[in-house]
Amino acid sequence: MNKKTLVGISYVSAWVIIWGTIGSLIDFYFLQSTYLPGSLGQFSTFIITALFSSIIAIYIFPTINNKFIS
Numbered sequence: 107m108n109k110k111t112l113v114g115i116s117y118v119s120a121w122v123i124i125w126g127t128i129g130s131l132i133d134f135y136f137l138q139s140t141y142l143p144g145s146l147g148q149f150s151t152f153i154i155t156a157l158f159s160s161i162i163a164i165y166i167f168p169t170i171n172n173k174f175i176s
Contacts, residue, residue: 125159
C-alpha cells in the first residue's frame with residue numbers, strides 16, 4: 107500500500123468518526139426533547155450532518171493531501 111492510498115483511507119476513516127460523533131451528539135439532544143428513536147427526525151439529523159461533514163471533508167482534502175503526500 108502506497109502513501110497516497112494510506113492517507114486517503116485514513117482521511118475518510120477520520121471523517122466517518124467525526125461525522126458519527128457530531129451526529130450522535132446532536133441526536134442525543136434531540137432525543138431528549140424533540141423526537142423519538144427511529145423517527146424521521148433522527149434519520150434527518152444524521153443525513154444533514156453527513157451532508158455537512160462531506161462538504162467540509164471535500165473542501166479540506168486538497169490541503170491535507172498536499173501536506174502529507176508531498
